Amino acid sequence: MSSSDAQSKHVYSRAYALALDSQDPLHGIRKDFLIPSKAQLRARSLSEAETHDSSSPDDTAIYLCGNSLGVQPAITSVRMQQYFTTWATQGVFGHFKPLAESPLPTWLDADARASDCIAPIVGALPAEVAVMETLTANLHLLLSAFYKPDINGRHKIIIENQAFPSDHFAAESQILHHNLSPSSSLITIELPGLPQAPLSTSYILSVIEKHASTTAVLLLPGIQFYTGQYFDIPTITKAAQKAGIFVIWDLAHAVGNVLLDLHGWGVDAAVWCSYKYLNAGPGAVGGLFVHEKNSQVSSEAGQLTFANRLSGWWGSSKASRFAMDNKFVPIPGASGFQLSNPSILDITSLNASLEIFAKAGGMVPLREKSVKLTAHLEVLIRNMEAYTAKRFEIITPSDKDQRGAQLSLKLQPGLLDAVMKYLEEKSVVVDERRPDVIRVAPAPLYNSFEDCWLFVEAFGEALHAAEKL
Ligand SMILES: Cc1ncc(COP(=O)(O)O)c(C=O)c1O
Structure with missing residues (x-):
């Protein structure tokens, strides 16, 4: 085995996360979602947000907040536009008149x-x-x-x-x-x-x-x-x-x-x-x-x-x-x-999103991926220096049957605000629950193993930055 193979097989490496993504049968579905870009998250006006697109993978934010608000499926605006067209062109008949070629059901x-x-x-x-x-x-x-x-x-x-x-x-x-x-x-x-x-x-x-x-x-x-x-x-x-x-x-x-x-x-x-x-x-x-x-x-x-x-x-x-x-x-x-x-x-809007669940093959493959994704996140977190130094603990059960996608990280008192500020500056989107918990949720429809790796890297930096304050 070459040294680069050994490196890529190192479970804590970014290369290993990328290798897991390449083996993931659901990885392609990520492109069906509009994950905000870092530039979009930094925007201060709607027009500024609109000028940035989210197509550059390097600029995609690390969005691990589907436990709070899931990201927008790309199909949603298409279906919404079809709904608007139906309403505009059919008025009240939209309740019961099926239109040929429309993927939408009648409103009734x-x-x-x-x-x-x-x-x-x-x-x-x-x-x-x-x-x-x-x-x-x-x-x-x-x-x-x-x-x-x-x-x-x-x-x-x-x-x-x-x-x-x-x-x-x-x-x-x-x-x-x-x-x-x-x-x-x-x-x-x-x-x-x-x-x-x-x-x-x-x-x-x-x-x-x-x-x-x-x-x-x-x-x-x-x-x-x-x-x-x-x-x-x-x-x-x-x-x-x-x-x-x-x-x-x-x-x-x-x-x-x-x-x-x-x-x-x-x-x-x-x-x-x-x-x-x-x-x-x-x-x-x-x-x-x-x-x-x-x-x-x-x-x-x-x-x-x-x-x-x-x-x-x-x-x-x-x-x-x-x-x-x-x-x-x-x-x-x-x-x-x-x-x-x-x-x-x-x-x-809901039906548009459910089209993607059907495309993914339903909950069984999604849960299968989710178990692996969250387990990988946990492995990476437990390897962190700050974890071993007890700067925080994982309060979510380790048993896969006692948890879903989310891991809750309970920080030592006084760290939460500075950690969240740092993560936000790095366009890493997770959420907080006071007094001192960060919730991190890799959603299997659109999150990757690399997202988990990138979160752990930023989280380590955030803890360092918070301790220096
Ligand atoms: C566990 C739980 N229950 C209830 C609610 C309230 O939901 P709603 O505002 O849709 O009534 C929420 C909202 O996030 C929730 O997380």
Whole structure:
């Protein structure tokens, strides 16, 4: 072996990362995304940003922030333009008139197309998925249907202590909405003395067991936003349901990231957003899963039986929707939880991004790559001098089955601001969660092994720079 071969095989080298990229069957998909260039990130005006293109690979920013906001697929602006053309040339007929050669569904079918594409990503039957509203709004809609507290029986909602604030607020406000008190009805799972530590499944199960007879709903994140821990959804779901508890998962950080089998696991319900790993754009339409067992509509002697909910006309039967007769006839399945006619602008953007998921072959090859990518990032990080000198630690579990793409790096106190400033100056895009965590997430659709290498190099420099201050 020549010395350059030996060098390229050195696992910590840039050449090794490049070799991994060249063997990666999904590497070509990166060019389907508009990853900002360094010059674009430095721009201070829209016109300046527009003058730079992102085609030079040397100038591409190191974007490892798909856990917060995924980058824009190149196809999105094409599909949006087709949508604008349809609206401009067809007006209201765009709702139901199919246009030959158009890749877009009619607007009346756009949400169903999105549900069909999302269903395999979350492991659901298409009828169990609705593409609608936003994550927190969907959470409230689910709680309005399935949280029916009884102060003498089941009235508690269990969440984790580090729940994303919006989930905490939703659970707390639902309790208040039912004239109950969060001090007795909101249970937060927390490891005593270790508020930011990963929670073991056995500890979660022990909390469920403790409150089994008085709990109505368990609400947990599939992947914890701060630590990056991927919870054991099937085991926790099963144990909670055995205790008679309705189980809802917040999949904001799990959808499009890890393999999910919501139907197979018997999950009661779930919510997600589409601006992270699904790359649909900031604040784009969210999604909701309701297991078929929880969304049935039966009719006996003209009397409908279904889970009551906060409703709107879009959840009512398509056949009678325009009859304007004020009779709510819920569509069986998750679509029956819809309120309004959905934003086609949003759905067009989401569907464009989902075309790339299909092109990549779905979640199985993506997760396969993701496991390798994050493992490589971890290997490089653990080799850093600053890691061995304990300037920071990785708080995300090392076990691939307990994490998705994200690694959370907890810095020693006082380093965060200077490290983030340095990384930003170098056009390395990651995000921070106060007080002292940096989240780094290589997304398998568009990130490379070289991105991981370049991040680790810049991060090492950033720590040096921060310590000198
Ligand atoms: C875990 C988690 N839950 C809930 C939310 C809130 O989502 P939305 O603003 O779409 O309601 C977020 C947003 O980032 C999140 O990360």
